[in-house]
Amino acid sequence: MNSHEPANDDGRQLWRRIDGALPREPSACVSPLELAGFADDRLSDQDRQAVEGHLADCGACREALLDIAGADREARAFVPPSVIDAAKGLVGRSRDDAGRWILGTIGALGAAAASIAICFVGYRVGSAWYGPDEILAEEALLSEMSFGLLASGEPDLDLLADAFEEMTP
Amino acid sequence: MDVDLDACIRGDKQSWDAFVDRWAGVIHAAVLRAFKSRRGFVDQADVEDTVQDVFVRLLKDGCRLLKSYDPNRASLSTWLTLVARSVAIDRLRKRRDPTVPLEPHDPAQPAPDRQPASYLSVPMHLLSARQRLVLRLVFDEQMSVPEAARFIGVDEQTIRSTKHKALTRLRQHFASGRTTDSGDGGRPGPVQPPRARQQ
Numbered sequence: 001m002n003s004h005e006p007a008n009d010d011g012r013q014l015w016r017r018i019d020g021a022l023p024r025e026p027s028a029c030v031s032p033l034e035l036a037g038f039a040d041d042r043l044s045d046q047d048r049q050a051v052e053g054h055l056a057d058c059g060a061c062r063e064a065l066l067d068i069a070g071a072d073r074e075a076r077a078f079v080p081p082s083v084i085d086a087a088k089g090l091v092g093r094s095r096d097d098a099g100r101w102i103l104g105t106i107g108a109l110g111a112a113a114a115s116i117a118i119c120f121v122g123y124r125v126g127s128a129w130y131g132p133d134e135i136l137a138e139e140a141l142l143s144e145m146s147f148g149l150l151a152s153g154e155p156d157l158d159l160l161a162d163a164f165e166e167m168t169p
Numbered sequence: 170m171d172v173d174l175d176a177c178i179r180g181d182k183q184s185w186d187a188f189v190d191r192w193a194g195v196i197h198a199a200v201l202r203a204f205k206s207r208r209g210f211v212d213q214a215d216v217e218d219t220v221q222d223v224f225v226r227l228l229k230d231g232c233r234l235l236k237s238y239d240p241n242r243a244s245l246s247t248w249l250t251l252v253a254r255s256v257a258i259d260r261l262r263k264r265r266d267p268t269v270p271l272e273p274h275d276p277a278q279p280a281p282d283r284q285p286a287s288y289l290s291v292p293m294h295l296l297s298a299r300q301r302l303v304l305r306l307v308f309d310e311q312m313s314v315p316e317a318a319r320f321i322g323v324d325e326q327t328i329r330s331t332k333h334k335a336l337t338r339l340r341q342h343f344a345s346g347r348t349t350d351s352g353d354g355g356r357p358g359p360v361q362p363p364r365a366r367q368q
C-alpha cells in the first residue's frame with residue numbers, strides 16, 4: 001500500500017512524536033448517508049468540508065470509509081436462497097397475492113353458504129314429506145320403547161324391529 | 170434494474186422482493202468483509218443471520234432507516250454497504266468473542282510505540298483539518314499519495330502540497346521553541362515513557 005520513501009521518514013518521525021499531543025476537535029460521528037455521500041462525492045462543498053473535518057479526528061469513521069473503499073459495492077455474490085426467502089418473507093402479500101387471497105376466501109365462504117342452503121332446503125323438503133303427525137307418533141313410540149327397556153332391563157328386539165318398520169314410510 | 174423504494178416503504182411485496190433480489194448480494198458482501206477483517210474467520214450461519222438483521226433494520230419502525238436514504242446524497246449501493254458494515258460490527262461488538270493474549274504481558278516493559286506526547290503543547294489550529302487528515306492518511310494509514318487523493322477526492326498535487334505545508338508548520342512551530350517542556354530547546358525530541366520521566 002505504501003511506497004516507502006526515505007524522504008518521508010523525517011516527516012513520519014515528526015508526526016509520531018507530536019500525534020498524541022495534537023488537540024482533537026470532538027464532533028458527533030457523521031451519519032452513514034453523509035459518509036456514503038462523501039465516498040460518492042455527492043456532498044456540497046460545505047458538507048464535504050464538515051465531514052473532512054470530522055474524519056481528521058475520528059478513527060472510526062475513517063476506518064468505515066477505508067473499509068468501503070475496498071468493498072465491491074456492486075457485488076452480485078451468491079447469496080443462499082434461504083437468506084433471500086427469509087428477507088422476502090419480512091414483507092406481506094403483494095397486491096396480486098392479496099387479490100388471489102381475497103378471491104379464494106370469497107370462494108370458500110360461498111361454498112360454505114351453498115352447503116348450508118342445501119342442508120336447509122333438504123330439511124324443509126324432508127319435513128314437508130314426513131309431517132308433524134308422523135314425528136309425534138314416532139316420538140311416542142320411542143318413548144314407550146325406552147320405558148319398556150328400562151322396565152325389563154333387557155332389549156325387546158321384536159318390539160324394536162316393529163317400531164322401525166312403522167317409522168319407515 | 171431500478172427498485173421502487175417508495176413502494177417498498179408502502180409495503181408492496183413485489184417491490185420488496187425486487188429490492189431483496191437486487192441488493193442482497195451487496196449486503197452479503199459487506200457483512201462478509203466486515204466479519205473477515207475483524208474476526209479472521211467466517212461463520213456462514215452468523216453471516217446469514219446478520220444479512221437478515223440488516224433487512225429487518227431497514228424495515229423496523231415503519232421503515233425508518235430505509236426512509237432516511239436520500240438518492241440525491243449518495244448511491245444506494247454505498248449507503249447499503251455502510252449500513253450492512255455497521256450492523257455487522259454492532260453484532261460482533263455485542264457478541265464479544267473471548268480473546269486470549271498471544272504473549273504474556275510484562276508490565277515492567279514500556280509500551281513499544283506511540284506514547285502520547287502530553288507534555289508537548291500543540292495549539293488547536295496549528296494544522297487545519299485537511300492537513301491533519303492528510304498526515305493521518307499518509308503516516309497512520311500508510312496510504313500512498315494517489316490513494317490519499319482518491320480517499321479525499323482531490324488531486325495528487327493537493328495531497329503533496331498539503332502534506333508539505335503541514336510538516337513545514339510543525340517544524341517551524343517546534344523550532345520556535347513554543348512547547349511547554351522539555352529542556353531541549355523546544356524541539357520535539359524522543360518521547361519518554363511516563364515511568365522513565367518520573368524517575
